[in-house]
Structures are given as C-alpha cells and as structure tokens.
Amino acid sequence: MNPGADKVVYLDNNATTRVADEVVDAMLPYLKNLYGNPSSMHTFGGQVMAHIELAREQVAKLLGAQPSELVFTSCGTESDNAAILGALEALPQKRHVITTRVEHPAVRTLCAHLKGKGYRVTELGVNPKGLLDVAEFTAALTDDTAVASVMHANNETGVIFPVEDLARIAKARGVVFHTDAVQSAGKLPIDMSRSAIDLLSISGHKLHAPKGVGALYVRRGTRIRPFVIGGHQERGRRGGTENVAGIVGLGKACELAAKHLPEENSRVKAMRDRLEETVLSTIPDTLLNGDATKRLPNTSNISFSYVEGEAILLLLSRAGIAASSGSACTSGALEPSHVLRAMGVPFTSAHGSVRFSLSRYNTEADIDFTLASIGPIIAKLRMISPFSKGESKTCGGCL
Numbered sequence: 327m328n329p330g331a332d333k334v335v336y337l338d339n340n341a342t343t344r345v346a347d348e349v350v351d352a353m354l355p356y357l358k359n360l361y362g363n364p365s366s367m368h369t370f371g372g373q374v375m376a377h378i379e380l381a382r383e384q385v386a387k388l389l390g391a392q393p394s395e396l397v398f399t400s401c402g403t404e405s406d407n408a409a410i411l412g413a414l415e416a417l418p419q420k421r422h423v424i425t426t427r428v429e430h431p432a433v434r435t436l437c438a439h440l441k442g443k444g445y446r447v448t449e450l451g452v453n454p455k456g457l458l459d460v461a462e463f464t465a466a467l468t469d470d471t472a473v474a475s476v477m478h479a480n481n482e483t484g485v486i487f488p489v490e491d492l493a494r495i496a497k498a499r500g501v502v503f504h505t506d507a508v509q510s511a512g513k514l515p516i517d518m519s520r521s522a523i524d525l526l527s528i529s530g531h532k533l534h535a536p537k538g539v540g541a542l543y544v545r546r547g548t549r550i551r552p553f554v555i556g557g558h559q560e561r562g563r564r565g566g567t568e569n570v571a572g573i574v575g576l577g578k579a580c581e582l583a584a585k586h587l588p589e590e591n592s593r594v595k596a597m598r599d600r601l602e603e604t605v606l607s608t609i610p611d612t613l614l615n616g617d618a619t620k621r622l623p624n625t626s627n628i629s630f631s632y633v634e635g636e637a638i639l640l641l642l643s644r645a646g647i648a649a650s651s652g653s654a655c656t657s658g659a660l661e662p663s664h665v666l667r668a669m670g671v672p673f674t675s676a677h678g679s680v681r682f683s684l685s686r687y688n689t690e691a692d693i694d695f696t697l698a699s700i701g702p703i704i705a706k707l708r709m710i711s712p713f714s715k716g717e718s719k720t721c722g723g724c725l
C-alpha cells in the first residue's frame with residue numbers, strides 16, 4: 327500500500343479522531359432543516375429539544391450515568407474548567423486542590439492559574455512508568471482540600487490511573503473528586519452507577535464526534551456553580567444556546583463507542599501491540615514510555631534515542647503517516663513534554679519520543695505500511711544526526 331498524498335495512515339487519534347459517517351448523518355438534519363432554537367416556544371424549535379434529550383440518554387448510557395447528571399459543554403477543556411472552578415466556587419472556605427504533574431494543560435494550566443489566585447495546589451508526581459502512588463494521594467488530602475483532579479488515562483502515554491480507588495479515598499475525606507476522562511471514554515468501560523467519582527469530563531472529538539462539543543458528568547448531589555453564566559439552558563447549569571448538531575453528534579458517537587468498545591480492547595489493541603513489539607524488537611535504542619499493561623489499548627509512546635521526535639514526525643508525514651511527538655520546539659530548543667519529564671525519561675530518549683494512537687478505523691495494512699516505513703526513517707536520521715549517541719538540546723530548526 328502506498329498512501330500517497332490523498333491517503334493518510336492516521337495514527338494520531340489521541341489528538342483528534344475522524345468523525346464517524348453515522349455521526350455526520352445524524353447531525354446533518356440539524357445543520358440543514360432543523361435549525362430551530364431548542365428554547366423557542368414554537369414547535370419548530372421546541373421539537374429540537376427532544377433530540378438533545380435523546381443525545382443525553384446516549385451519552386449517559388456509555389457512562390452508566392443518569393441523563394440528568396450530564397451537562398453539555400463546548401469541549402473537554404471547558405468540562406475540566408467547569409468541574410474544578412465550579413466545585414471550588416461552591417466551597418469558598420476551602421483553598422487546597424490536589425492534581426498531578428502529568429495532567430493535560432486543560433487541568434494543569436488551570437491549576438497554575440489557581441496558584442496565582444492564592445490556592446494551595448499539590449501536584450503529585452509519577453514513577454518512571456508513569457504510575458501514581460495512591461499512598462501519596464491519601465497523604466496529600468487535608469481538611470482544607472476542596473477538589474482532587476486526577477486524569478483517568480494520560481493522553482501522551484495512555485497510562486491509566488486508579489481513579490475509582492482515589493475517588494473512594496477522597497469521598498471518605500469529604501473531598502470532591504474530578505477525573506478527566508477525555509482519553510478514556512469509549513476506550514475503557516466506565517460505569518458511574520458503581521463509582522465514587524463526582525465529576526467526569528469527556529470531549530466529542532476524541533471519540534469520533536466533531537470538535538466543539540463535550541460533556542461534564544455531575545453526580546447527583548454534587549454542589550457545583552455554573553462556569554458559563556447566562557441563560558437557563560442545561561437546567562441553569564451551563565448558559566448558552568445549545569450546539570444542537572454537535573450534541574446530537576456526541577450522542578450518536580457515544581452510542582457507537584459503546585458498541586465498538588470490545589473491539590478497542592481486542593482488534594485495536596492487537597494492532598497497537600504488533601506495531602509496538604515489532605518496533606521495539608527490530609529498531610535498536612528504542613524504549614516504551616509508560617507502563618506496558620496499565621495503559622489504553624490504542625496508545626503507544628516510543629522513544630527513539632539519539633534522534634529528534636520532530637524529525638521523525640516530518641519524515642513519517644512525508645511518507646503519509648500522521649503521528650505525534652512528545653516534545654515541542656520552543657525558541658529553537660526542544661523541550662521534552664512535561665509528562666515524560668515527570669516520569670524522569672532521560673533527555674536523549676524523551677526528545678526522540680513518538681506517540682502512535684490508533685482507532686477502530688485503522689487496518690492491519692496501516693500497521694504494515696508504518697512498520698515498513700519507520701525502520702528506514704530512523705536509520706536515515708541516525709546516519710545524518712550530528713548528535714548520534716550524543717546529547718542534543720537544540721532542534722536544528724526542527725528539520
């Protein structure tokens with residue numbers, strides 16, 4: 327198979343996913359004919375509300391939640407902000423927040439902002455496999471702790487955190503527990519009916535719905551103030567005229583995700599494992615970042631020592647393969663990601679890291695093509711690299 331210019335082997339599904347055809351079909355009527363405002367008194371608008379409620383049921387079913395426990399938002403970032411800020415505002419006397427050093431910026435940057443506002447923020451570290459120490463979490467809880475926010479699965483490594491255990495521990499101390507499930511929803515089973523988690527964020531574009539829609543699960547009885555203040559939409563919990571087409575798309579995507587979840591854990595995982603095992607066993611100086619088993623079934627983060635992640639991505643992209651790197655080029659210097667730094671991955675490995683993230687739309691042919699391409703790309707880069715088996719702190723213009 328030669329993907330050529332028009333066919334991309336897309337292995338960057340933790341960044342965003344293709345919108346499922348069924349989702350597009352479900353959304354189209356709301357972009358064409360059914361454009362009424364769901365809050366309108368007339369039936370033309372009012373009928374749309376029933377479809378929002380159907381979508382709420384579909385999302386609730388994927389999460390084992392009650393439909394009334396779901397608030398639609400514009401994205402995962404909004405859900406995370408709404409959860410943490412909304413809970414803090416409802417508990418103004420408490421000034422301590424617990425989170426981790428490996429959260430997505432949607433939580434991490436918000437927590438840095440909270441520090442600036444005078445909150446005390448405890449950022450828990452992770453071990454070299456990216457795993458969290460539950461005892462450290464327990465020890466960090468105080469009478470002043472309002473919220474603990476720990477992601478369900480890490481976007482860069484796929485490492486899964488024991489959020490159910492953490493939520494139970496937090497509950498016993500009267501602390502609101504939030505989890506960012508943006509990467510895990512649709513990939514791991516989630517059942518809020520048997521959970522102690524109070525607040526949980528999801529995002530449409532990570533599970534084959536479009537960008538611009540997300541949801542926040544709010545356990546019945548959890549006190550949280552609205553983050554977007556305005557009209558009475560979402561029963562006063564989130565102002566703003568609803569993104570009807572996006573919400574309908576998210577509902578459909580959740581229905582499909584529930585159906586395809588077993589496939590994520592078998593076919594997708596088998597493809598990911600074949601890709602990973604072949605790379606690690608055939609290309610020298612490679613290592614897997616993150617725990618090998620406590621991990622999302624679709625994600626593989628591999629370090630190729632002595633080469634730059636950006637250079638690998640560029641050559642993969644020229645071959646028609648889309649993946650992503652764990653480092654970012656800032657001011658001409660390569661900065662390994664905060665996640666790999668928190669894990670203590672050595673610099674020479676961290677800045678040559680590549681994340682491959684699969685979806686149900688990938689095929690064995692995609693994996694064959696990637697495996698045929700990656701070896702020669704790494705060999706070529708190592709041959710021309712002036713830093714071969716040495717250390718580089720500059721990205722050489724990101725090649």
Ligand code: PLP
Nearest residue numbers: 401402403430432481508509529
């Ligand atoms: N949380 C995690 C773990 C993510 O991976 C992302 C996106 O990459 C987000 C939050 C933000 O989601 P959104 O892009 O919908 O704002």
